[in-house]
Amino acid sequence: MSVPGGHAPKSASLSTEMAADAPPPPDVRPSRLILILCSFGAACGLALALAFEWTQPRIDAHQAMLTEAAVREVLRGPDHFTPLYVSGGTLTATAPAGADPAKLDRVFVGYDQSGKAIGFAIPASGPGFQDNLKLIFGYDPATEQLIGMKLVDQRETPGIGDRIEKDLAFVQEFAGPRAPIEGVKAGRGQGNAHAVDMITGATISSRAVIAIINKRVQALAPALQNYTQQQGGAR
Amino acid sequence: MTATRAIEDFVDPIWRNNPTFVQMLGMCPTMAVTNTVINGFSMGVTTTFVLVGSAFFVSLFRKSVPNEVRITTSILVIAAFTSLADMFVAALAPTIYKALGAFIALIVANCVLLGRMEAFAQKRPVGRSVLDSLGTGIGFTLGLSCVSAVREILGNGTFAGIHLFGPHFQPMLIFMLPPGGFLALGFWLLFLSYLKARKKGHRRVRLWPVVVTRRKVAA
Numbered sequence: 001m002s003v004p005g006g007h008a009p010k011s012a013s014l015s016t017e018m019a020a021d022a023p024p025p026p027d028v029r030p031s032r033l034i035l036i037l038c039s040f041g042a043a044c045g046l047a048l049a050l051a052f053e054w055t056q057p058r059i060d061a062h063q064a065m066l067t068e069a070a071v072r073e074v075l076r077g078p079d080h081f082t083p084l085y086v087s088g089g090t091l092t093a094t095a096p097a098g099a100d101p102a103k104l105d106r107v108f109v110g111y112d113q114s115g116k117a118i119g120f121a122i123p124a125s126g127p128g129f130q131d132n133l134k135l136i137f138g139y140d141p142a143t144e145q146l147i148g149m150k151l152v153d154q155r156e157t158p159g160i161g162d163r164i165e166k167d168l169a170f171v172q173e174f175a176g177p178r179a180p181i182e183g184v185k186a187g188r189g190q191g192n193a194h195a196v197d198m199i200t201g202a203t204i205s206s207r208a209v210i211a212i213i214n215k216r217v218q219a220l221a222p223a224l225q226n227y228t229q230q231q232g233g234a235r
Numbered sequence: 236m237t238a239t240r241a242i243e244d245f246v247d248p249i250w251r252n253n254p255t256f257v258q259m260l261g262m263c264p265t266m267a268v269t270n271t272v273i274n275g276f277s278m279g280v281t282t283t284f285v286l287v288g289s290a291f292f293v294s295l296f297r298k299s300v301p302n303e304v305r306i307t308t309s310i311l312v313i314a315a316f317t318s319l320a321d322m323f324v325a326a327l328a329p330t331i332y333k334a335l336g337a338f339i340a341l342i343v344a345n346c347v348l349l350g351r352m353e354a355f356a357q358k359r360p361v362g363r364s365v366l367d368s369l370g371t372g373i374g375f376t377l378g379l380s381c382v383s384a385v386r387e388i389l390g391n392g393t394f395a396g397i398h399l400f401g402p403h404f405q406p407m408l409i410f411m412l413p414p415g416g417f418l419a420l421g422f423w424l425l426f427l428s429y430l431k432a433r434k435k436g437h438r439r440v441r442l443w444p445v446v447v448t449r450r451k452v453a454a
Contacts, residue, residue, distance in 0.1 A: 028301040036300060040308050044315035051319050055326035062329045155336065158270055158411045159391070 066152065067136075071108045071121040074138035074148035076175075078110030078118055084227070086220070091227040107220070109227075110138075117231065119147050120224060126212035129204045131155040133164075137174060137213050141224040146181065149174035149213065154205075161205035170199050170206065179217045183210045244355075244363050248371040254347050255378025255420075256427055261347040265382055266416035268338050272395045275383030276376060277331045278338065281320050283372025285342050287365055288316040290356040294364035297357050309352040310343075317343040347375060385419040386410045 071081055084091040086105040095104055108121040119140035125132050133154050138147030151165035164170060173196045174181075182194045183206055189195025198206035239247075254260045264282070269275040289312045300308050321339045325332045332339070342348065351371055356364040387393055390410030392400045409415050 028303060033301060033304050037304055037307060037311075040311050044311055047315055048318050048322075051322050055322040058326040059322075059329070062326075153333070159406070159408050 067123075070136045070150045070152055071110070073150050074121050074136055075108075075110040075119055076138070076147055079113045081108045081110040081121065083108050084120075086223065089223055091223050107224075117228065122216060122220065123152070124212050124216035126208065126215065128154060128208045129156050129161045133205075133208055133212060135209065135212065137216075139179065139217060139224070141221065141228050144178050146174050146177055146179060146213070149209070151209075156202075156205050161202050163199050163202050164205045164209050167199055170197070173197050174213075179221075180214045181210055183207055241363060241366055244359075245366040245370040248367065249374040249377065253374045253378055254371055255375060255382070256423060258347075258350075260350055261345045261375060262420075263341060264338055264345065265379060265420060266413065268335055269379055269383035269386055269416055269419070270390070270411050271334070271387045271393075272380060272383045273331065274334050275379035277324075277328070278335060279372065279376025279379045281324060281335075281339055282342055282345060282347065282375055283369065285313065285316040285320050286348060286351060286368040286372045286375075288319070289313045289348060290351060290364040290368035291361060293352050293356040294359060294361045305357065306349070306353070309349060309357070313348050313352070314343045347371060381423055382416065382419045385422065386415050389419075390415055 072078065075081065082093070083106045084093060085095045086107060087096050091107065106123065110118050110121060112118050119138050121136055121138050123134070123136045125134040127133070131154075133156075134152040135149060135154075136152055137149040139145075140147055149171060154162060154165055156162045156164065177196050178193045180194060181196045182192070183198040184192070184195045186197040186200060189197055196206075196210060198210075248254060248258075252258060255265055261282070264278050268278045289309070292312050293309050296308070317340065320342065324335070324339055351368055355367045359367070384394065387395075387410075388399060389407045390412075392398060392404040392406050410419060
């Protein structure tokens, strides 16, 4: 395309004007920007790594302490207990080779002073009203009865849903009923061995706890039965 | 920017330019974690830690960081301190960590942080920046504690876990729920504007219609 000669100076002046309006070119070389960002990133990363090294053992120790306290509570004070690993529908005393024991699905078997197994403490989780509920419950496969229940982590509405953890009358309901448990209105469960009185006003949270326990018991019942029979046969 | 004295840098954000009540910054934690005094106070202290730490480093390196990557490095430093705070609270105060939950990680998005970095730490010497951040942190802690005190006392009948009323106290549950955050903050703002109006010499101003009356009379 041919450009008329008369237009050339105009476009040239236009481009100089635009250049004057545009911000001045950065006086910092890109390599310097990259260097600065990288060194900041590296320094922050180092600080975080050091902090992680220092804090992680403490966080893990606290978690282990919470788990132990919860197991003791839901088994009503066992003399001692040992973890079992759930893998492929069976319970094993040792973790399968190559797996991280902390990440495996675990249950805890509790013993009384004479060394007799008194039941299993089983961690379970599932959806609550606002977020996932994490709980642990005690279960005796011989009688199919629950021994106790404790919420480990919940974010239910303060004052309403969080009564599933704080209302001791509700928590006590989980000592004794037979699985599968069934939520009933408070006081309507006389004579029903499966009944658990729900909390008025916290129906969804109560139901969630019951559903989580039932689901977990159903999934684990064969494995628990097998394990108990094997142990009984060996003795 | 006018020159200020060091003491002003420290005191000003505590009361006269309080981040919660005057600057109205950092509203997310103000609504979310002020259901108990201990939560509100802990959140304030954690934010103060992140503020002071980031201000120190942002101010220390302010001359070697070019303008092009100014905000990026600020955010990087804030994020690093937030993660540090997250780990330290988890290791040292697990109960508080459980209550504050995800909101510690969200400190990184708190506008008080980037606000102080951009408005102050980028331009001033290290000592002044730390003083300013410390004042802002204390002011923020004060704000959160005030809001959470109202919420906990009315919504649960306790202050920092101590029962204040007898067993027949019926708590106003709404103050424990999310709307309670807005209500408590609103009442505080109303009360503070009332004090402000009184201070300006509007003797006849009454608390209730403070927002609508006596505004332009003096002018």
